[in-house]
Amino acid sequence: xxxxxxxxxxxxxxxxxxxFDKQFNIxxxxxxxxxxEIQALIPLLTDExxxxxxxxxxxxxIISNVGVGYNNIDYEYALSKGxxxxxxxxxxxxxxxxxxFALILGVARRILEADRFLRDGKFKGWDLxxxxxxxxxxxxxxxxxxxxxxxxxxxxxxxxxxxxxxxxRKRVSEDSEKELSAKYVPFDELISTSDIIxxxxxxTKETHHLIDKNEFLKMKDGxxxxxxxxxxxxxxxxxxxxxxxxxxxxxGLDVFERxxxxxxxxxxxxxxxxxxxxxxxxxxxxxxxxTLAVNNVIEFFKNERPLTPIK
Ligand code: DGY
Numbered sequence: 001x002x003x004x005x006x007x008x009x010x011x012x013x014x015x016x017x018x019x020f021d022k023q024f025n026i027x028x029x030x031x032x033x034x035x036x037e038i039q040a041l042i043p044l045l046t047d048e049x050x051x052x053x054x055x056x057x058x059x060x061x062i063i064s065n066v067g068v069g070y071n072n073i074d075y076e077y078a079l080s081k082g083x084x085x086x087x088x089x090x091x092x093x094x095x096x097x098x099x100x101f102a103l104i105l106g107v108a109r110r111i112l113e114a115d116r117f118l119r120d121g122k123f124k125g126w127d128l129x130x131x132x133x134x135x136x137x138x139x140x141x142x143x144x145x146x147x148x149x150x151x152x153x154x155x156x157x158x159x160x161x162x163x164x165x166x167x168x169r170k171r172v173s174e175d176s177e178k179e180l181s182a183k184y185v186p187f188d189e190l191i192s193t194s195d196i197i198x199x200x201x202x203x204t205k206e207t208h209h210l211i212d213k214n215e216f217l218k219m220k221d222g223x224x225x226x227x228x229x230x231x232x233x234x235x236x237x238x239x240x241x242x243x244x245x246x247x248x249x250x251x252g253l254d255v256f257e258r259x260x261x262x263x264x265x266x267x268x269x270x271x272x273x274x275x276x277x278x279x280x281x282x283x284x285x286x287x288x289x290x291t292l293a294v295n296n297v298i299e300f301f302k303n304e305r306p307l308t309p310i311k
Pocket of ligand 1: 045066068069070093127223229277278279281
């Protein structure tokens with residue numbers, strides 16, 4: 001095998017770059033390399049891989065994204081140039097579902113509000129009506145996007161005795177619906193009957209602002225919104241408006257429309273939990289993500305078969 005030149009946009013942790021043997025040369029963005037000699041690119045999900053970047057690397061054969069969401073890559077363009085694109089599905093399912101549930105519980109039971117209240121010295125004794133929240137066993141969870149992560153969230157919700165409804169481009173198998181106790185419903189029905197709406201769809205042209213003013217208007221009063229998918233799936237300004245007018249009771253957000261920026265007003269709201277995109281941030285998962293991204297490149301050049309190509 002000829003030497004392969006790999007451009008890694010950010011240093012990868014967990015010693016994962018040492019998986020590359022001496023057949024691979026590793027370059028970073030500010031190293032001295034010739035664009036024409038780069039065959040593989042490893043971006044993080046926060047690196048925009050535009051048409052221009054792709055065109056600037058004329059011998060590029062594979063883009064191995066570090067992350068499952070690949071809205072940062074001009075995928076259609078890469079494909080049209082015969083470039084293979086891979087992502088990291090499967091390895092982050094459980095950690096992201098765990099964090100989703102942390103947000104569901106955190107917002108429904110007002111954990112951070114209550115914690116701040118106590119730290120502020122306001123706790124004067126047990127009170128029958130202090131920090132009343134939403135009882136999960138009495139609530140309907142609406143899952144938008146029933147892929148791996150959506151299903152892992154449903155599995156957890158079933159354990160909490162929630163009623164589970166979902167909407168997805170394609171209905172999942174009857175066996176999966178039965179196992180998850182999840183019912184497929186049209187999008188509008190999900191929007192208008194859920195107590196908690198949790199987003200698990202990819203960001204595409206079709207899902208950009210999937211949750212916008214019209215959708216908020218159709219929601220139940222007091223709905224809770226959870227987003228561990230991608231920020232732009234929600235019109236963040238409208239979310240703020242509906243949080244302000246009380247239609248949306250609370251929100252748990254791990255992703256933002258203009259990350260790392262956050263709509264200023266959100267920062268001052270008691271009933272929202274804001275996290276810095278840590279859905280998959282466990283040692284176990286993050287190591288698996290970078291290892292898979294590296295191995296996609298290695299397998300592509302050694303065996304012509306990346307492990308997880310996007311089809
Ligand atoms: C992904 O891989 O797309 C996730 O957002 C990482 O947490």
